[in-house]
Amino acid sequence: MAERLGPPLADPLFARLAIIGCGLIGSSIARVARRKNLARDIVVADISPNVRARVEALALADRVTADPCDSVTGADLVIVCAPVGANATIAESIGPALAPGAIVSDVGSVKGAVVTAMAPHLPKHVYFIPAHPVAGTEQSGPDAGFATLFHGRWCILTPPEGANEAAVAKLHRFWSEAGSNVETMGAQHHDLVLAITSHVPHLIAYNIVGTADDLAQVTQSEVIKFSAGGFRDFTRIAASDPTMWRDVFLNNKDAVLEVLGRFTEDLSALQRMIRWGDGDGLFNLFTRTRAIRRSIVESGQETAAPDFGRRDPDQ
């Protein structure tokens, strides 16, 4: 694994990294930053006393504080890793304490709303470069993080027009060293791409798990017993952090509703195929989707192991 992430840097990229919010993502950033020597000092701020206690027990940071404003003193890189809905308050709190020339970034799954929430509170003398590491698991909290979470995953930067190129390059380097493939795009395009690859899939998963829970004729114990038929694959993503996902949907409303509209139209067409017994139509769709799966496995974003490797290794 050490080899997979490469050796630590001889000289750290940043003097002080402040991580505000230390859940799955924040704690994984702390771990990889320490492992790769990406920052000389790591300061963590979190409002939860439990999280702060775990961060100290796990020795993830050089200093732990409850106050975001306190954490950014002297930091040349600040990454906000809180649920998106907290970003405006955090930006307001840290704005006055930010050091000139500091890079301020985040990890939110939506980007347009993050810019709207944070930019007004940030002083002119910092570089604001929103980012979104497309990585995660269904687990939450500082214990769930790990240093290789970002390895081989994409990190999308959405620098505003006219952003300082050196600052963008430095943040790019940070994420590359963390193991990510880095891509740059506009905030609005990001929000549409993520609506289809992440937000709407999560919404659909939450929805079908809820529907199953409500069916009067089928007991919950039956749903659980027979979930290996396909249902359980949906429950993984429907187990993700509720606060984070509430904020995603409230903050990427337009793109989510657009993609959801398309999804519903397509579903109506599929429903009609079933009603009319259109076997060829069904077969054609099912064949097309199989090819997309193949591309995802070939691109390295997925394992080809049957059933995600749940299968018994000894045949």
Added chain:
Amino acid sequence: MAERLGPPLADPLFARLAIIGCGLIGSSIARVARRKNLARDIVVADISPNVRARVEALALADRVTADPCDSVTGADLVIVCAPVGANATIAESIGPALAPGAIVSDVGSVKGAVVTAMAPHLPKHVYFIPAHPVAGTEQSGPDAGFATLFHGRWCILTPPEGANEAAVAKLHRFWSEAGSNVETMGAQHHDLVLAITSHVPHLIAYNIVGTADDLAQVTQSEVIKFSAGGFRDFTRIAASDPTMWRDVFLNNKDAVLEVLGRFTEDLSALQRMIRWGDGDGLFNLFTRTRAIRRSIVESGQETAAPDFGRRDPDQ
């Protein structure tokens, strides 16, 4: 693994097992029947010359034939493992050759339509006991099968009213020895339970993968790159065998349309929560679905490994 399935039986349960259709499921039955000595003789019938060649190369059977009727001669257990749409033709073909007292079963994911398709063609002197092993992977064909596919999974028997109890008990024993937990229910109830736990989840997965493929503003390469955000979990089940799934939807129309109707109603409500910015409503649903995930993991139908164990084991 040998220990997980237990030792082979001293005396086989059946003298001759005929497996008609030797894909993922049929070949897994052949493997576990051989491993556990569940039948003295194993005969496989498959219409595909390629499949027959692989079955011979893998030495999965004592005899391989193209003709279903030929395969059932002298068999005291016949399991039809073809796509559900082929069952009527197969039953018609094997009917006259079935031995008195033989048990005839299947593995179809729908049960009501299987009974309607097969029962009229079967002679009075056999025991017809439909079955559905709720197990599988997204892969197909005789090379994809393995002996432990059914281990720890459920197998549902749907014997008709007044079915011979000794025959039901013997088939129950067969599936228990294959490693399954066996449950008995009516065919109609089965079809509704499976509509929610398997059929509609597959349909939704096919649908969203299709929607992603159709979005003009987002390229396919972007969908593939950023699929780790949730989308890829849907592509696994949308990669399942197209013929099998076409037949499932054509043959479980009523239950699928009923569950799909509920799903769509729930989705409309969720859509309104987003439109109206109802954060509490979203949070409540997302919290409820998390609990269901926990139950599925606790029941042993799922691994608790984050991200299905895709995560790097060395943290």
